[in-house]
Amino acid sequence: MTTLANRIHYLAESETLAMSRKSRELKAEGHDVINLSLGEPDFNTPDYIKVAAKEAIDLNFTFYPPVSGYEDLRKAICIKLKRDNNLGYEPNQIVVSTGAKQSIANVMLSLVNPGDEVLVPAPYWVSYREIVKVAEGKSVFIPATIENNFKVTPEQLEAAITPKTKVLIYSSPCNPTGSVYSREELEKIAKVMVKYPGITIIADEIYEHINFIGKHESICQFDYIKDQVVLINGVSKGYAMTGWRIGFIAAPVDIARACDKLQGQFTSGASSIAQRAALTAFITDPGATPDMKTMQQAFRERRDLMLKLLADIPGMKVNHPDGAFYIFPDISSYFGKSDGKTTIANSNDLCMYLLNSVFVALVPGDAFGDPRCIRFSYATSMDKLTEAVRRIKEALARLR
Ligand code: PMP
Numbered sequence: 001m002t003t004l005a006n007r008i009h010y011l012a013e014s015e016t017l018a019m020s021r022k023s024r025e026l027k028a029e030g031h032d033v034i035n036l037s038l039g040e041p042d043f044n045t046p047d048y049i050k051v052a053a054k055e056a057i058d059l060n061f062t063f064y065p066p067v068s069g070y071e072d073l074r075k076a077i078c079i080k081l082k083r084d085n086n087l088g089y090e091p092n093q094i095v096v097s098t099g100a101k102q103s104i105a106n107v108m109l110s111l112v113n114p115g116d117e118v119l120v121p122a123p124y125w126v127s128y129r130e131i132v133k134v135a136e137g138k139s140v141f142i143p144a145t146i147e148n149n150f151k152v153t154p155e156q157l158e159a160a161i162t163p164k165t166k167v168l169i170y171s172s173p174c175n176p177t178g179s180v181y182s183r184e185e186l187e188k189i190a191k192v193m194v195k196y197p198g199i200t201i202i203a204d205e206i207y208e209h210i211n212f213i214g215k216h217e218s219i220c221q222f223d224y225i226k227d228q229v230v231l232i233n234g235v236s237k238g239y240a241m242t243g244w245r246i247g248f249i250a251a252p253v254d255i256a257r258a259c260d261k262l263q264g265q266f267t268s269g270a271s272s273i274a275q276r277a278a279l280t281a282f283i284t285d286p287g288a289t290p291d292m293k294t295m296q297q298a299f300r301e302r303r304d305l306m307l308k309l310l311a312d313i314p315g316m317k318v319n320h321p322d323g324a325f326y327i328f329p330d331i332s333s334y335f336g337k338s339d340g341k342t343t344i345a346n347s348n349d350l351c352m353y354l355l356n357s358v359f360v361a362l363v364p365g366d367a368f369g370d371p372r373c374i375r376f377s378y379a380t381s382m383d384k385l386t387e388a389v390r391r392i393k394e395a396l397a398r399l400r
C-alpha cells in the first residue's frame, strides 16, 4: 500500500481554493451560489494583451523558454520597476515564474533551512504558512489587530526577532485585510530590519495596482534595505491575468541565481505564450490604456458599497480596506449562537452555515491567522455583492 510522505500529511489544503471548490460543487447541484471566496478579478484580460499572446503562437514562441524568463521580458520588468516604482534593477536580478505563488515558494526554499524562523505578520495570505512548512521552517506569527487596521508595528517585529530568524514575509496591499502600509510605516520597518542583515524581507506586492489611497509604496525604495529585499509581483491581479500564471521576483543576484537553479529542476521556464503576453502587459504604461483604470474604479466602488452594506449588519466589526479586493470583518460576536439546528463555534462554522443556508461562499479567518474574522472577496458585480450581503444579514439575524 502506498504511504504518502509526511509533508503531504502536515500540509493543509489551500482554504481559498477549497471554498471555491465547494461553491462550484453546490452550483453544479443547481444552487444559486454567490462565490465571494476566491480572490481573482472578474474582468477579462485586456484585448491588447490577448493579441500579443495570439501573435506569440504564430511567431512560434513554442519552444522551452529560458528558465528565468525571456531576456526581453526581464528587461521589460526592469523598465516597469523603474517607471512605476522608481526602482533600479538589472535583468539578472529578475526571475519569472509560473505565478507569484511559485516565486514565493522558490525564494522560501532557497533561503530557509529546517528550523529557521520566518516572521509572518497575521492576518497573512494562506499560502505563506504552508510554503514555510514545505521548506521545514517555523512560522512565527505576529498578531495585528483590527484596531490597528491589521498592521504590525516595528516594535512588534523587532521583539519577534531571534538568532534563528531568516525571513520576514508580508503583503501590502494585504490579502486578506486590504491594509496598505504607508511610506512612513515601511520606513520604520526598514530601519528595524537593516539592523539584522541576515534576515531577508519578502515584500509581496501583487496587489500594487489595486490601491485606493494613492501611489504604491515599496519597501525597496529605501536604498539601505533594498539588498535585503526580494520583491514579489506578477500579472494576476493588476492585469486580470490569473490563469496565465506569470509572477516574478526582483532580488539580489545570489537569490535570483538560487531560484533559477531550483526552478530549473522543478518546472523550467514559465509558459512561453504567457511570457509574451506578460511582456506586453509590463511594457505598456498602465496610464496609457483605460483597462487598469476601469478595474481600479470598479474595485473602489465595490469597496465603498461593501463598507456601507456591512456597516448595517449588527454585531459585525468591519475593517477599512485601502487596497486589494478583500474585506475582513470580525464576526466573533456570533460565536456561541444557534439557529436552532446549527451552533456557531468559530468562523469555519459560520462560513459553512452561510454557504449551506444562503449559498454565499466566504473564507474563514482561521486560514489567514485570525479565527475571529471572515474574508469576503468583493471582486464581483455590485448586484451580486448587494444580494450576497442581503442573504448574509438575513441568515445572521436567525442566530440567537
Ligand atoms: N500573494 C498574494 C498575497 C495573493 O493573494 C496571491 C493570489 N493568488 C498570490 C501571491 C499569488 O498570485 P499568482 O496568481 O501570481 O500565483
Ligand code: GLU
Binding pocket: 014, 016, 017, 037, 038, 039, 040, 101, 126, 127, 175
Ligand atoms: N490569492 C487568491 C486568494 O487568496 C487566489 C487563491 C489562491 O491562489 O490561493 O483567494
